[in-house]
Amino acid sequence: xxxxxxxxxxxxxxxxxxxxxxxxxxxxxxxxxxxxxxxxxxxxxxxxxxxxxxxxxxxxxxxxxxxxxxxxxxxxxxxxxxxxxxxxxxxxxxxxxxxxxxxxxxxxxxxxxxxxxxxxxxxxxxxxxxxxxxxxxxxxxxxxxxxxxxxxxxxxxxxxxxxxxxxxxxxxxxxxxxxxxxxxxxxxxxxxxxxxxxxxxxxxxxxxxxxxxxxxxxxxxxxxxxxxxxxxxxxxxxxxxxxxxxxxxxxxxxxxxxxxxxxxxxxxxxxxxxxxxxxxxxxxxxxxxxxxxxxxxxxxxxxxxxxxxxxxxxxxxxxxxxxxxxxxxxxxxxxxxxxxxxxxxxxxxxxxxxxxxxxxxxxxxxxxxxxxxxxxxxxxxxxxxxxxxxxxxxxxxxxxxxxxxxxxxxxxxxxxxxxxxxxxxxxxxxxxxxxxxxxxxxxxxxxxxxxxxxxxxxxxxxxxxxxxxxxxxxxxxxxxxxxxxxxxxxxxxxxxxxxxxxxxxxxxxxxxxxxxxxxxxxxxxxxxxxxxxxxxxxxxxxxxxxxxxxxxxxxxxxxxxxxxxxxxxxxxxxxxxxxxxxxxxxxxxxxx
Amino acid sequence: xxxxxxxxxxxxxxxxxxxxxxxxxxxxxxxxxxxxxxxxxxxxxxxxxxxxxxxxxxxxxxxxxxxxxxxxxxxxxxxxxxxxxxxxxxxxxxxxxxxxxxxxxxxxxxxxxxxxxxxxxxxxxxxxxxxxxxxxxxxxxxxxxxxxxxxxxxxxxxxxxxxxxxxxxxxxxxxxxxxxxxxxxxxxxxxxxxxxxxxxxxxxxxxxxxxxxxxxxxx
Numbered sequence: 001x002x003x004x005x006x007x008x009x010x011x012x013x014x015x016x017x018x019x020x021x022x023x024x025x026x027x028x029x030x031x032x033x034x035x036x037x038x039x040x041x042x043x044x045x046x047x048x049x050x051x052x053x054x055x056x057x058x059x060x061x062x063x064x065x066x067x068x069x070x071x072x073x074x075x076x077x078x079x080x081x082x083x084x085x086x087x088x089x090x091x092x093x094x095x096x097x098x099x100x101x102x103x104x105x106x107x108x109x110x111x112x113x114x115x116x117x118x119x120x121x122x123x124x125x126x127x128x129x130x131x132x133x134x135x136x137x138x139x140x141x142x143x144x145x146x147x148x149x150x151x152x153x154x155x156x157x158x159x160x161x162x163x164x165x166x167x168x169x170x171x172x173x174x175x176x177x178x179x180x181x182x183x184x185x186x187x188x189x190x191x192x193x194x195x196x197x198x199x200x201x202x203x204x205x206x207x208x209x210x211x212x213x214x215x216x217x218x219x220x221x222x223x224x225x226x227x228x229x230x231x232x233x234x235x236x237x238x239x240x241x242x243x244x245x246x247x248x249x250x251x252x253x254x255x256x257x258x259x260x261x262x263x264x265x266x267x268x269x270x271x272x273x274x275x276x277x278x279x280x281x282x283x284x285x286x287x288x289x290x291x292x293x294x295x296x297x298x299x300x301x302x303x304x305x306x307x308x309x310x311x312x313x314x315x316x317x318x319x320x321x322x323x324x325x326x327x328x329x330x331x332x333x334x335x336x337x338x339x340x341x342x343x344x345x346x347x348x349x350x351x352x353x354x355x356x357x358x359x360x361x362x363x364x365x366x367x368x369x370x371x372x373x374x375x376x377x378x379x380x381x382x383x384x385x386x387x388x389x390x391x392x393x394x395x396x397x398x399x400x401x402x403x404x405x406x407x408x409x410x411x412x413x414x415x416x417x418x419x420x421x422x423x424x425x426x427x428x429x430x431x432x433x434x435x436x437x438x439x440x441x442x443x444x445x446x447x448x449x450x451x452x453x454x455x456x457x458x459x460x461x462x463x464x465x466x467x468x469x470x471x472x473x474x475x476x477x478x479x480x481x482x483x484x485x486x487x488x489x490x491x492x493x494x495x496x497x498x499x500x501x502x503x504x505x506x507x508x509x510x511x512x513x514x515x516x517x518x519x520x521x522x523x524x525x526x527x528x529x530x531x532x533x534x535x536x537x538x539x540x541x542x543x544x545x546x547x548x549x550x551x552x553x554x555x556x557x558x559x560x561x562x563x564x565x566x567x568x569x570x571x572x573x574x575x576x577x578x579x580x581x582x583x584x585x586x587x588x589x590x591x592x
Numbered sequence: 593x594x595x596x597x598x599x600x601x602x603x604x605x606x607x608x609x610x611x612x613x614x615x616x617x618x619x620x621x622x623x624x625x626x627x628x629x630x631x632x633x634x635x636x637x638x639x640x641x642x643x644x645x646x647x648x649x650x651x652x653x654x655x656x657x658x659x660x661x662x663x664x665x666x667x668x669x670x671x672x673x674x675x676x677x678x679x680x681x682x683x684x685x686x687x688x689x690x691x692x693x694x695x696x697x698x699x700x701x702x703x704x705x706x707x708x709x710x711x712x713x714x715x716x717x718x719x720x721x722x723x724x725x726x727x728x729x730x731x732x733x734x735x736x737x738x739x740x741x742x743x744x745x746x747x748x749x750x751x752x753x754x755x756x757x758x759x760x761x762x763x764x765x766x767x768x769x770x771x772x773x774x775x776x777x778x779x780x781x782x783x784x785x786x787x788x789x790x791x792x793x794x795x796x797x798x799x800x801x802x803x804x805x806x807x808x809x810x811x
Contacts, residue, residue, distance in 0.1 A: 121633030195640050199633040229640065233647035241655065241753070249743035252659060269665035269746060274658045278651060 011550045021131075023123035024550050025196075028130050029109030030443065035134060036101035036432075039092050042141075044509050046089040053077050055495070055502035057485040068149050071170070080170045082484035083152035087171075088140070090155035091179065093425065095186055096137050098290035101432045103228070104133070104193055107221035107293060110439065111197060113540040114218045116206025116558045116580075118551040120196040129196070132189035139182035143175045151175035154482070156283065159253035159275040160260070160267075163245040167261050177246055180239040187236035190228050197225035206539075208560035213579070215538045215564040216303070216316060220296020223320045224289050227327065231285040238278035245270070276335050284331035287424050288323050291391070294431025295320065295362060298384040301438045302366065304536045305381040306373040307575055309565040311365050319365075322358035330355050336404045337411045345404040352402040356395070363392055379453025380534075383434035386461045387427050393465075394422025397472060412482075415475025418468045426464045433460075433515070440519075441533045445546040446526030452518040456511060463508025470497050535576055537566050542580050638788040642795050645761060649799060652757065656750050656810060667745045671808060672734040678727035679804055685720035686797045688713050689790055696776065696786055711776050717793070718769045721762060728759050747811045754803050758796070765793045 012018040022028060052061055053076075060075035071081030112120055120126045143150035151171040153162040157179065166173030201214070201222040214222070241252045245267070253275045254267035299316060303309055310316055332340065332348030366388050375381055397419040400406050410416060433456075440448045479486065479494050486495055532541040544554040558580035569585045571577035577585055660666050695710030732752065735741075740748040768789040775781040 122637065191644050195637055195644075198640050199637045203633040203636050229644050230647050233644045234651040237648050237651050237655070237757070244742070244749070244753070250749040251665075251743070251746060252655065252749065256665065269659075269663040271659055271662055274655055277658065278655060281651070 021127060023119070023127050025108050025112050025120050025123070025126060026443075026547065026550075026552075028126050029105050029107070031130050032100050032105035032108055032133070035130075035137060036097050036105055039096035039100065039137060040429075043089050043092040043097060044512070046085045046092070048506060048509055049077070050082060050085055050089065051498075051502040051505045053082055053484060054486075055499040067144070071149050077484070079484045080152055081149065083154070083482065084150045084171050084175070086482065087152055087154050087179075088144070088150050091140060091183075092137075094155055094286065094290070095183065096133075096140075098425065098428045099190065099228075099286070100133065102293035102297065102428055102435065103221060103224050103289060104129075104190070106217075106297060106432075106435045106439070107197060107224070108193070109443065110540055111218055111221045112200055112204065113543065113548060113552050114215050114538055115200060115204055116209055116539050116553070116560065117200060117204035118553065118557070121199045121204060122192075122196050125192045126196050129189045129192035132185055132192065136182045136186035136189060139178050139185060143171070143178040143182075146174040146178065148173065149175060151179045153179075156279055157242065157275075159242070159245070159272050160255065160258050160265070160270070163242055163253045163270075163275075164258070164260055164265050164267070165246060167263050167265075169261075177243060180243045180246070184236050184239040184243070187232040187239070190232045191236075194225040194229040194232070197221055198229065201225075206557045206560060209539075209579075212314070212317075213560055213563050215296075216299040216310070216313070217293075217296040217538075219317050219320055220293045220299075223324050224292045227285045227289050227292070227324050230328070231282045231289065234278060235282035238275065238282070241278075242275065273335070273338060273340060276338055276340075277331075280331040280334045281328065283334060285324070285327040287420075288327045290424050290428045291431075292320055292323060294387060294428045294434075297431050297435040297438075298387045299366070300538070301380045301384045301434050302370070302375075303565045303567065304438075304534050305376040305378065305384075306369060307376070307567040308369070308373060309563075309567065310369045313563070313565070316362060316365055319358040319361045323355065323362075326351055326355040326358070333402060333407070336407045342404070349402055349404055353399075356399060356402070359391075359395060363388065363395075378437070379448065379450055379457055380434045380438035382454060382457040382461075383430045383437065386457065386464075387430040387434060389461070390422050390427040390430055390464065393469070394419055394424070394427060398423060410475055412480050413475035414471040414479045414481050417481050418471025418475060421471070422464075422468045426468065430460075433457075436519070438534065439540070440522065441529030442540055442543075442546050442548070444523050444526075445529050446522050446524075447529045447533060448522040448526060449518050452514055456514045456518065459511035459514070460508055463504055463511060466504035467501050467508060470501055473497065535574060537562070537576050537578050538564050539579055542578055632784050634784045634788045638791050642792065645795070645799070649754075649757070649803070652750075652754060653806060656754075656806070659746055659750070660810060663746055665746065667747055669735075669738075669740060669745075669747060669811060671751075671804075671811065672731040674727055674731050674734065675804060678724050678731070679800065681720050681727060682724045682797050682800055685717045685724065686794050688716040688720065689793055692717060693786060693790055696781065697783070700779075700781065700783075709776070711773055714769060714773050714776065718766060718773065721766050721769065721793075725759050725762060725766075728755055731755070751807060751811055754807060758800055758803055761799075762796045765789070765796050768792055 012022060012024065017023075019027065022031075049061060049064065052059060058076055061072070061077075062075060064072040064075045064077060068081060071078055071084060077085070108120075108126070112118070140150075148166070148170040151157070151162065152169055153172065153176065157176065161168045161172060162176050164172065168176075201218065205211075205214075241250075244250045245252050245254060249266065251267040251270040253272060254265055254270040255272060256268045258265040258267060299310060329351040330348060332344055333352045335348075336345045397415065401410060401416065401419060437448055437453055440446070474494055474497055475481075477494055479491055486492065486498070529546055531546065534541075539558055539560070540548075542558050543549070543552055559582075560579050561582050562577055562579050562585070564579055566577040566579070566585060568575055569577055571581070571585065572583055577583060692710050692713035695713060699708075699710050732755070735748065735751070742749055742752045772781060772786055772789045775785060
């Protein structure tokens with residue numbers, strides 16, 4: 001047999017090989033999804049605790065002392081513990097939800113199927129990538145259980161605070177070491193994943209499937225994996241240098257004469273900006289690592305429900321690519337107030353404004369394609385529309401923040417919090433929801449409940465706006481971020497807004513229980529899904545069963561004859577022709 | 593681009609790709625033909641891995657440049673002279689590996705007519721690689737004998753970080769070489785495994801020469 005036979009594995013026999021240490025990309029994808037699911041619940045509960053504290057600072061949250069007796073004496077969190085929860089919320093959400101779910105989970109499950117392969121080329125690396133990522137998550141969670149709790153340094157772990165050890169405050173000892181170890185391990189996992197994603201896309205495509213015939217979701221994962229390869233390869237050594245400063249007494253990041261808590265630190269000559277450069281060289285691409293897979297998923301879902309391709313397939317792909325390339329050139333816009341040379345700020349501001357061009361092109365293509373389309377309204381398409389809405393609303397504030405003169409004013413305020421939560425956090429979450437509703441029938445062979453899905457969408461959509469739009473107002477009013485209480489005179493009148501946000505967050509969070517219920521109920525009791533419930537064209541709907549067999553296509557590989565989105569044509573099944581259907585198309589679209 | 597084709601896709605190699613390399617041969621083609629025309633993912637994968645490693649060392653290089661640029665506390669020191677011997681050893685390992693590669697192809701193709709197993713060239717490569725790592729260890733011992741430890745000075749910190757990171761990656765290459773030798777002895781070695789391991793090994797070689805120049809200039 002040819003080389004694919006060398007790389008594909010046999011059908012697993014034992015329970016352990018089938019469900020735990022599985023080489024099957026579909027099982028690994030579901031494992032990633034499960035990890036993200038647990039992580040998002042933890043992250044959401046942490047955000048609730050913070051929101052309750054911000055709205056009612058002295059309110060005793062029942063049982064909080066069980067999480068940390070020192071951090072929450074009398075069930076009221078200390079200022080330090082607030083920062084510790086904030087750090088963990090952000091780290092969990094950015095790494096273990098926004099990277100893990102749209103990229104690693106859906107990408108693992110569907111990229112090989114959409115390219116017509118029976119698996120990834122390196123299944124053992126793939127399995128390792130999940131278990132390494134899980135280890136990273138457990139290392140991070142372990143920091144809740146060390147003596148002074150998790151680190152309080154924020155998900156960016158700015159030095160010198162994060163590099164000086166326990167003198168830096170609660171969690172700055174073992175908490176930071178666990179944090180940096182966790183993230184370094186996470187990077188290894190994502191590098192192994194990226195290796196598989198790139199080689200699968202380049203080398204495992206089935207016959208007839210040229211690059212331009214890949215669905216947009218595959219393009220999203222492919223471009224993201226290239227970003228991941230370069231970004232995580234930088235964060236990992238940065239974390240190692242941080243650990244060395246922390247435990248080995250080196251001075252990469254801590255400057256001379258640093259005095260923390262009245263103690264002169266023994267380090268000399270380190271560069272605090274060096275950490276920020278290394279971190280944000282990863283950090284900004286990370287934003288796109290979170291959002292580009294969502295862009296791909298949403299495009300894929302919308303096209304299926306519009307029953308016509310996007311205005312320009314290629315322009316979308318080029319725009320994804322432009323976002324990826326530019327994401328490395330703009331990272332300094334996170335550092336406008338860092339003390340960096342102001343000339344550098346201008347230099348980073350310019351590409352930051354440039355990157356709005358591919359973003360705008362993507363949005364305009366979506367809107368232009370939607371214009372006049374008879375969109376099929378279902379949970380997946382609603383969440384896709386919600387993604388676009390959130391991406392626009394959150395993206396517009398990016399125009400303001402891209403300019404150093406405005407950013408100096410807004411940087412440390414809730415304006416930034418509102419911006420990144422909408423454009424990166426909620427938008428990516430909506431992409432995950434859209435993907436879940438869309439692909440659930442393929443993953444489990446059952447339909448999710450549409451009524452519950454729509455209720456889930458509307459509460460989440462309205463709720464997300466209620467939470468994150470007022471953040472912009474708070475920021476413009478000068479409400480600083482990262483504070484655990486607002487005791488300054490001018491911020492007192494803003495507390496009712498915070499309380500409104502807290503209530504909205506609690507309600508929106510509770511509404512996610514509808515989704516959780518729908519997920520588990522449909523998994524076991526949902527209506528049995530037809531082979532191609534959305535009348536879609538791409539290869540994941542050509543597998544012989546739902547869920548697909550272990551080798552995806554039942555022992556033979558499909559041959560592709562068409563571009564990915566042949567909708568609005570006269571096919572034998574209706575208004576679409578599957579990619580692997582050899583039938584000719586009379587009214588062919590000249591699109592991609 | 594026209595979206596629809598009306599006949600089966602052509603299967604010859606085209607610059608823009610047509611369904612990936614394995615789409616270029618008929619599905620029922622002979623394995624030999626397939627091996628000839630279908631570079632397996634390991635060929636691409638090794639470049640992906642090397643790109644990632646290159647990025648890691650680029651990040652560390654930029655860290656060195658930035659850290660040195662603003663540091664009044666930077667103390668220069670002379671590199672241990674054994675590093676130059678180590679460099680020669682590593683370069684020699686690449687040469688023996690190339691000898692091995694040439695002979696392995698002939699050996700695997702014509703095993704039955706009694707060509708000598710070229711595994712001794714691979715053992716030489718492996719031995720030289722391990723000798724390099726041992727030499728690096730001696731270099732660390734020499735530095736520590738001078739009182740230069742990891743945290744003594746930023747220059748020594750970078751020396752240890754760079755050399756340790758490189759040695760760590762080289763040990764990965766040693767693992768790959770062991771795998772190649774095992775497979776060769778089992779007569780189950782694939783050309784791509786050898787090629788991927790060789791590329792990795794040579795990359796470690798080139799990377800070390802780069803690091804030596806960097807450390808020589810900057811420390």
